């Protein structure tokens with residue numbers, strides 16, 4: 001196995017115009033997925049031609065350039081990252097930065113379907129924590145939400161991850177009238193297995209087959225309802241992401257709330273995202289982007305790539321403005337979440 005060389009010395013840190021240090025990179029390694037979650041994709045998706053995708057070697061070079069510029073946390077996502085062919089090669093390659101102390105954390109967000117195959121090998125690569133997305137504990141509901149998902153397989157994946165020693169956090173999108181009667185059970189189930197739980201507000205990204213304004217459930221409402229049953233205490237716990245955490249006195253576990261719609265967390269934003277075609281998005285909620293694939297492919301020394309990253313960071317916007325337009329029902333950001341990976 002050959003990996004591109006050590007990190008070049010002398011690279012500058014990434015500090016945006018608002019003084020925020022960029023230390024967290026999310027990389028989408030594929031736009032494809034073995035599920036078709038109703039809030040994320042339409043049933044008939046057109047995916048990118050394979051030739052447009054960065055190769056695994058290019059993804060390694062790209063991540064390495066960001067690590068050289070001060071990224072301490074790398075999250076691999078998608079689409080479903082574990083359906084990308086030979087994806088373990090990338091984890092193995094990137095694990096050298098963990099061993100060298102240049103990276104604090106290598107992690108991924110997954111729907112869990114491929115974890116029975118890969119959990120052990122991910123742990124061997126130095127992955128310690130993973131996020132598994134799971135919106136329902138009721139198999140028929142799970143099927144309705146994911147359209148193509150297999151509930152049993154995901155449960156086996158979560159078992160495999162815990163057996164491999166990975167710390168699992170469950171992410172659930174709050175969907176009005178779909179899973180909002182399950183949150184107490186989800187708290188009992190996750191905390192009972194030593195897992196944390198994070199709720200995510202549905203974001204208006206990309207065309208889907210249904211009406212988003214029907215599904216939208218503010219987490220302020222979820223939290224208020226949970227407080228009828230559970231004793232929640234705000235805690236300063238941080239994982240480098242945008243979630244705000246509470247501790248549940250009755251279980252000792254944590255619940256995170258990611259509230260892009262009701263609470264603007266942009267002031268502390270430390271992250272940028274790269275798509276599987278090498279497009280850098282400086283903000284999840286804005287369309288401004290920079291192409292890194294051309295500089296990556298035209299200059300083996302990575303000098304042009306480094307310059308393109310610096311130029312893009314100088315344009316990182318102050319914040320986003322997600323709106324679900326109820327008259328037109330159009331998403332405020334036209335790309336799907338599976339492009340930038342959430």
Ligand code: SAM
Pocket residue numbers: 033039040077078079080081109110111131132133171172173200201202203204205337338341342
């Ligand atoms: N396939 C993997 C998974 O599902 O975990 C990784 C990619 S998926 C796009 C990442 C996260 O984004 C998942 O937790 C998913 O539930 C969430 N997501 C997708 N579309 C969303 C939307 N429109 N609003 C809020 N969260 C969304």
Ligand code: SF4
Pocket residue numbers: 033034035036037040041078079080111133338
């Ligand atoms: Fe696939 Fe994840 Fe999107 Fe569901 S949320 S369709 S699992 S990419």
